[in-house]
Amino acid sequence: MSTYRQPGLVLTDRHYTVPLDHEHPDGETIELYAREIVASDRADRTDLPWLLYLEGGPGFGARRAVGPQDWIGRAVREFRVLLLDQRGTGRSTPANRQTLPLRGTPAQQAAYLGHFRADSIVKDCELIRRELTGGAPWTVLGQSFGGFCATHYLGAAPDGLATVLITGGLPALRAGADEVYRAAYPRIRRKNEAHYARYPDDVERVRAIAAHLHEHRVELPGGGPLTPEAFQSLGIMLGGGDGTHRLHLLLEDAFVPTPAGPALSDAFLEAVQTHLSYAGHPLYALLHEPIYAQGPALGHGPTDWAAERVRAEFPEFDAAKALTGDGPVLFTGESVHPWHFTTDPALRPLRETAELLAARADWTPLYDPEALAANQVPVAAAVYHDDMYVDTAHSLATASAVRGLRTWVTDEFEHDGVRAGGPRVLDRLLALARGEL
Structure with a gap:
């Protein structure tokens, strides 16, 4: 691990090896990269809870920032933050026109990429969480596609979650x-x-x-x-x-x-x-x-x-x-x-x-409506009025299907609200999830 400093922050590079196919844990592996961020005046504290950030996309590495910008400045006041480059992105094992031919034929490349959806990403997160937190649940902040992943997480592995915060990323549960x-x-x-x-x-x-x-x-x-x-x-x-x-x-x-x-x-x-x-x-x-x-x-x-x-x-x-x-x-x-x-x-x-x-016709469903209807994890979601990227009606229907989920519907921001109004957006969602509003 490499550790370095930016204004107000201490950053640590973390690397993980995970199965390509979690159904075959002894098979081929890929590498994941994540960047830990903690406030410099809290770097020595071992009791800080973790917040995992899942970037939008698909296909984008976690955001690169210098110093405590936007929502990160608010988050490090109480969390250690982990910015994950989801599989295939950023400094994780890349998947692009240069590397995919190593997989073989286009059919083999397509089969490989079938392991890069939200279900595999969440299983990656669970392996990392158990190693990083000693088994303690963490808070997940999902932006856009990261919110799709967080919604899958709620149904597939809720025991790993302390709180879920979603910005512009409540997906339709059954729509294609x-x-x-x-x-x-x-x-x-x-x-x-x-x-x-x-x-x-x-x-x-x-x-x-x-x-x-x-x-x-x-x-x-x-x-x-x-x-x-x-x-x-x-x-x-x-x-x-x-x-x-x-x-x-x-x-x-x-x-x-x-x-x-x-x-x-x-x-x-x-x-x-x-x-x-x-x-x-x-x-x-x-x-x-x-x-x-x-x-x-x-x-x-x-x-x-x-x-x-x-x-x-x-x-x-x-x-x-x-x-x-x-x-x-x-x-x-x-x-x-x-x-x-x-x-x-x-x-x-x-x-x-x-x-x-x-x-390809044999995709599996990504969300578990029964598990979501029985949800026990505190969840808060920012739903942007007339969001161009994620349909507001779909998001609100999903919100009503997730037990205990609280929404903040706003036209103050567009889809990039977590960046444009980061501290305020994160403050509002944390307060909603904690029952303070």
Whole structure:
């Protein structure tokens, strides 16, 4: 273990070896990385309870921060915090276009990735907890997909939990991917409407960019084409508290004059590349629909590119059709499509693997409604009104199905509330879970 200091904090690197498949604990293993954080004036205390943070995603390593920023500053006033790089992410054994070919064929890669959903992540957490806390239960804070994992945790291993705090991450318990996206597109449309009401000049800016991409082949600095559909996916920014403003600033100087006529500027394309590339989080693309897969036990088939299929039910998101009229071109949101695996160089080598995951039918359900209905663990959840990423109605239905769960429904924050308003959000959830409010 390596220990080092940042302003106000002592940090320790921790490494764990866990089974790839927890059903076969003597089989292949993978490595997990986690960063312990404790306040410098409490570093010598051995009685501090633990708080495990589960990042959103899937496919993102735990947040990297310098000093006691955001919710971390509040958490270290009473906890030792563990930031886990969930399997396949961050400094844990990586899973990407460079490493997955070591698994063998695309079929073998897809089988390997079948062990990277919430059920396996929770089993990892339980192995770490028993080693780290001596068996004592800990508090879990789950953001977005981390909340999906925390909800699975409540049903699968409640004895390991002292308290559960969820921010923007109460999943539908029985819905599959089709239902998730059917609920998502109207929310995404509302975010577009709000953006264009705030920045009406962006209607023509976006139409001009989409028309240019429809008429010209444009390459991003990383080598992939910027298609109209890829450009539309910048709408994922609209789910964050300042996303509408950052999107506007990105769009406002997209074009520069050139001898051949107006062209999209290098600066614009570089910024777009940063937002659209999956090089740093390929598991997000590969596993985004499998995290919603509930399998035949709940009457669901393969995910089969649900976001792409369901999008056809919402023709207002068709950029080519929008350009034939005078209305706005709508951005899309948090969705992954087959074309991502042809336009993004970081994903192209994984196209066949992604197709196999989309075709897989034998997924197991992720949540245990009976166990959740009998829950004894204190649980509090922030539910963001009209959250673009997680359907509010689904979240509230799940809240009512988990015994004792207390909700804070707010429109003060968007999906990133735990970062934008971290100390206040964590304070509120702890008070709810402790019965202080």
